[in-house]
Amino acid sequence: MTTTTVIGADGLGKRYGRRQALADCTLDIPAGRVVGLVGPNGAGKSTLLQLASGLLSPTSGTIEVLGASPASTPAQMAKVGFVAQDTPTYAGLSIREHLHLGARLNPTWDAEFAARRIRQLDLDPGQRAGRLSGGQRAQLALTLAIAKRPELLLLDEPVASLDPLARREFMQVLMEFAAEQGASVVLSSHLVADLERVCDYLIVLARSRVRLVGDVDELLASHHRLTGAYREPATLPAGQEVIHSSHTERQSSLIVRSTAPIDNPSWTTQRLDLEDLVLAYMSNSATIGSIPVPEAQR
Amino acid sequence: MIWLTWRQFRIQAWTALATLTALAVALVITGPEVTRLYHSSGFAGCRTDCAALSSGFLNQVINGTTGPLYWLGIAVMFVTPALIGVFWGAPLVARELEAGTHRLVWSQSVPRSRWLVAKLLGGSLVSMATVGLFSLAVTWWADPIDSAYLNRMFPEIFAARGIVPIGYAAFAFVVGVTVGMVLRRTVPAMAVTLVVVAAVQLVMPFLVRGQLIQPVEVTAPFQTTAVKSLHIKDGGGITVTGRVSQPGAWVVSNRTVTPSGVTFTGPVDAEACGRTSFSQPKCMAWLDTLNLRQEASYQPANRFWALQWYEATVLLTLALALAGFSFWWIRRRLT
Numbered sequence: 001m002t003t004t005t006v007i008g009a010d011g012l013g014k015r016y017g018r019r020q021a022l023a024d025c026t027l028d029i030p031a032g033r034v035v036g037l038v039g040p041n042g043a044g045k046s047t048l049l050q051l052a053s054g055l056l057s058p059t060s061g062t063i064e065v066l067g068a069s070p071a072s073t074p075a076q077m078a079k080v081g082f083v084a085q086d087t088p089t090y091a092g093l094s095i096r097e098h099l100h101l102g103a104r105l106n107p108t109w110d111a112e113f114a115a116r117r118i119r120q121l122d123l124d125p126g127q128r129a130g131r132l133s134g135g136q137r138a139q140l141a142l143t144l145a146i147a148k149r150p151e152l153l154l155l156d157e158p159v160a161s162l163d164p165l166a167r168r169e170f171m172q173v174l175m176e177f178a179a180e181q182g183a184s185v186v187l188s189s190h191l192v193a194d195l196e197r198v199c200d201y202l203i204v205l206a207r208s209r210v211r212l213v214g215d216v217d218e219l220l221a222s223h224h225r226l227t228g229a230y231r232e233p234a235t236l237p238a239g240q241e242v243i244h245s246s247h248t249e250r251q252s253s254l255i256v257r258s259t260a261p262i263d264n265p266s267w268t269t270q271r272l273d274l275e276d277l278v279l280a281y282m283s284n285s286a287t288i289g290s291i292p293v294p295e296a297q298r
Numbered sequence: 299m300i301w302l303t304w305r306q307f308r309i310q311a312w313t314a315l316a317t318l319t320a321l322a323v324a325l326v327i328t329g330p331e332v333t334r335l336y337h338s339s340g341f342a343g344c345r346t347d348c349a350a351l352s353s354g355f356l357n358q359v360i361n362g363t364t365g366p367l368y369w370l371g372i373a374v375m376f377v378t379p380a381l382i383g384v385f386w387g388a389p390l391v392a393r394e395l396e397a398g399t400h401r402l403v404w405s406q407s408v409p410r411s412r413w414l415v416a417k418l419l420g421g422s423l424v425s426m427a428t429v430g431l432f433s434l435a436v437t438w439w440a441d442p443i444d445s446a447y448l449n450r451m452f453p454e455i456f457a458a459r460g461i462v463p464i465g466y467a468a469f470a471f472v473v474g475v476t477v478g479m480v481l482r483r484t485v486p487a488m489a490v491t492l493v494v495v496a497a498v499q500l501v502m503p504f505l506v507r508g509q510l511i512q513p514v515e516v517t518a519p520f521q522t523t524a525v526k527s528l529h530i531k532d533g534g535g536i537t538v539t540g541r542v543s544q545p546g547a548w549v550v551s552n553r554t555v556t557p558s559g560v561t562f563t564g565p566v567d568a569e570a571c572g573r574t575s576f577s578q579p580k581c582m583a584w585l586d587t588l589n590l591r592q593e594a595s596y597q598p599a600n601r602f603w604a605l606q607w608y609e610a611t612v613l614l615t616l617a618l619a620l621a622g623f624s625f626w627w628i629r630r631r632l633t
Contacts, residue, residue, distance in 0.1 A: 084401035105406035
């Protein structure tokens, strides 16, 4: 594994007419990671992934993928695999024809892998993609993307339409690929639970902006939930940043970012799980904007 | 890319081949009958009395079993380009954008501009070949009839013969692809394509074709012995046109003007040419006193192939320009 950057974005933005889908996105994602891209629907996850795959061009800022502009050359395209949202396939083409398509359109195609995957999935190669179930179609799309042998695999909500069993199988294949090839993977979801077990790097997007980026373990180690008697957040020492706070008359509950351990006996300190962390940043972003997020969403 | 283009286009190509074969079989079976009548009527190689012989031949050919095929041939040549635009061109990219499969195919290692090259080239070549073969068969089959009618230059026949249909096919296909790419919806794209192709099929003969080569202008004294049409209106208005005696020529404009150069519209001499008291000799005699002139312009019959090449070139140029636009669009706007 190297420590080079797979996705480097600087002030990246994408605007559709008057709607800003992604704004001021600055990222430096190291190679060899499995990156979870989390955010509510409409946060800009698809936009970011499509910018990285070269399907979209930025309206502001720059993005580099594996050191070059996305989809700038066929060689660059060969290095990046992309499974779009809803895993599109050609309804009229059979599985065999999809594999043939992959072989024809990719210089680095691994035909043996593709054929083996289809066998393992127990799919009939003569079956038309239009007659596959959602899970089977997702597996076919994943097979196409992996058989390309990309250095970076981007997946846009790959498991959204899959049942729990199909989800598990899908993730398993994905993890095997990442481990065997040492490739980088970015996958998006609006559910943290989908990503929790597989990701070691996290990007939280909300309201078209990046809210949080970092290594999952580091993020978890540096965030704490503090509960105690009611008090103003301003009384916290320097170096502790309040991400989210909720108060009742008697009690305060804070989510605090601090690299140093919290050393204050008047607080009860708890570790956060990934979901709490993501939700804290997502609801924090909502309070910045004008539309309050209903408490139920937490 | 060629494989994928072929795989996605093969149903259309087979449809074209099947239709083409059916039409070719019908034409090949009936072609000898047309030739037989051409010779047996005495029109072929006639020296004298050709007008009578030609109408005899036409009567036999048009009222016989070959008549419907003659009209069908013309209809097919006009309708096919529109069908190609609507059913081959419009869905080509629009269906991919609708189904989201463009994200699959543009994520392989082939740039989308090369994908579009293959699609546009493959589709337009099949379209042009299909219509070209249609036209070859129909033009060959109808040649004796056209030589009797002397109407190849007329708008209703011109675009159904020779190489112009190939131009329409290429143009219609590219219009369909481009409109589909811009609208991103198959059904609206099909409707818009139909309207655009039909509009161009109308605009071409009425506004463009006559001017592709400077028409021959004639100015001559108005001959009351060669009146083509005469309309007397209520309130004393009259329009009259003279015949242009150029066999097989397409008359682009034809008007009758007064000595001062304005189009003659009356007022009519009620005694000679009145609606109720019309008498042919008196009316003609009165018209003779007016010193009218005929100002006409026409495209002579021998310009048929020159005009065919010009119009085909215009259409292919339009198709190329649209193709260029679609490349710009797929790279700059579909992002």
